[in-house]
Amino acid sequence: MKSGWGPLFPGLLLAATVATAAKFLGEHYGAPVMLFALLIGMAFNFLASDERFAKGIEFASKTLLRAGIVLLGMRITGADIVSLGLSTFLTVVGLMALTIGCGFVCGRIFGKGWRFSLLTGGSVAICGASAALAIASIIPHNDKTERNTLFTVVSVTTISTIAMIIYPILFSLLGLTDDQSGFLVGATIHDVAQVVGAGYSISAEAGDVSTIIKLLRVTMLPVVLIVVVLALAKSGASGSGKVRLPLFVVGFAALTTLNSFGVIPEVVTTVGVNASSWMLVIAISALGVRTNMKDMLQLGWQHVAVILVETLFLLTMALIAVEIGLVGSVSF
Template sequence: MNAKVSGLRETFGTHTRGFIVALVIAAAATFLSEHYAAPVMLFALLIGMAFHFLAEDESCRPGIEFSAKTLLRFGVGLLGLRLSLGDVESLGWVSVLAIVGFVLATLGCGVLLSTLLGRRSAFGLLAGGSVAICGASAALAIASVLPKHPSREEDTLFVVVGVTALSTIAMIAYPILFQAMGMNDLESGFLIGATIHDVAQVVGAGYSISDEAGVVATFVKMLRVALLPVVMVVVMVSFRGSQSQKVGLPGFLVMFVLLAILANSGLLPDDVIAAVNELSRWCLIVAISALGVKTSLAKFLHVRPSYAAILCVETLFLLLIALAFVKWVGV
């Protein structure tokens, strides 16, 4: 018992400094957002980037990593309480099927581009999966079931850096683009959830527009994340080399779905839902702040030209087919 308590204290101690850094940045971003009527997520990201040097500090790194990953996933899971049946019904089954189509088309685009540029099909699946599903997380997951190769680790690193760069740019640029195109909150939320790579940037971009756009963007993003196990199985079967790997749904996705069901059951008091929603909001702001601290602009300049071309074209391809769907079919 004493050993467990000591272990918890040690873990808490190693995470404290980095977490406090992210929390202070989140508080500063919230203050600026309330006084200057600008997106709090954008402030959190930009202020965090100014403190990137702390990501290399051994005393802060564990807390920063915890805030950017574990706290983010916990905050996203809590967002399930904000999802109403009306949000799902407002999208419709056609939009849900479109998300599946976007993922498949982007995977195909990745394999085709990789072949045309003289890269291996495995890299095409790695890059396509990261763009189509959930950025760096998908890249790491897919890489774990690809057959071993001398350059696998290097390829994965380049994809992680590339999609993180593109996702960060998209978080800032897409809300401006969609609003300039006259998209309403539902359409903007759908497009953000369907096109931005990483979960953190989807949440940041969605809530920079409005709460409604943020909830819709998160729901759409969860649909894409739910396809990760399916894609991993397809990759395993395609290469027939890693079939013993176990594939499961991410825990935060399961949490999101369960809380969404609970919220729509009418069993929870409104005060409880409001309190949890506020907790979720702070978790996400702190997580985005930590993500900003982790973001190194210098690393974005070291992506190979051919890799960068594949990732950029895939990102543009996904954006264009999503825009075409909203324009010609609607959500």
């Protein structure tokens, strides 16, 4: 245990305890489970730096999250993805391209270099911290790369956490349907964890739609990385790094495919979906423990302004896409 699960146990126990409390509130008071898991977890942020809890919390917020996403494939079929429609797919791709372009414009306005513009624009457009780390691994490094990467990871995670709380309320006030809200959550929030939290805090239907839309964005990460590598090669710049499709996306697709053909027994599907629900709540709880709002206040305003403008730009463009009917209706 000491060399295996032992070091993870305290952190996992903390996250599971928070998740259990959030589940209790959700079942007995009709409270949004994901939101309460996040807020209760944030109350224990002082334990995030404790070595006894750090490894387990990190494991829960990353590995369990990905495992939960994989198991979500058991509740979604290929027909669900096809039901999004070609216009929805093209809209998502278009929003990503516009956001990355906005990143370069903002970088020029606020006096930032192309590396920072690409890091922030890519992380906002695709999948938050994961995209930032992936892009940082393939661009030529300078003395600011590590600092800018760390800043981007902290910023997009913090903004995503805020969006996870605010966006469901905003979309409700706008009178949007669950389909529309799910699309907007999946298309505009940066990190997978917060997309899951925001989507399922609205409804199960919105959560399913937001997850599919978000995973469409994640699957575009290798495409963006290939384009960046080719652009760097053409310009004579040197970069390094491998372009890989995240394994949890492959797993999600595999289970969705099997589920589409009815290969998975119903009893296994039921167990898998329930396990997925618990894993995601535990992951959100761990994410809450790791969230320190103080970090956001210590960052330079110009750096923050770039990501805020990119985020608001993406949200505005997505709302316009929904308003003019570019997003097809989805039925689960």
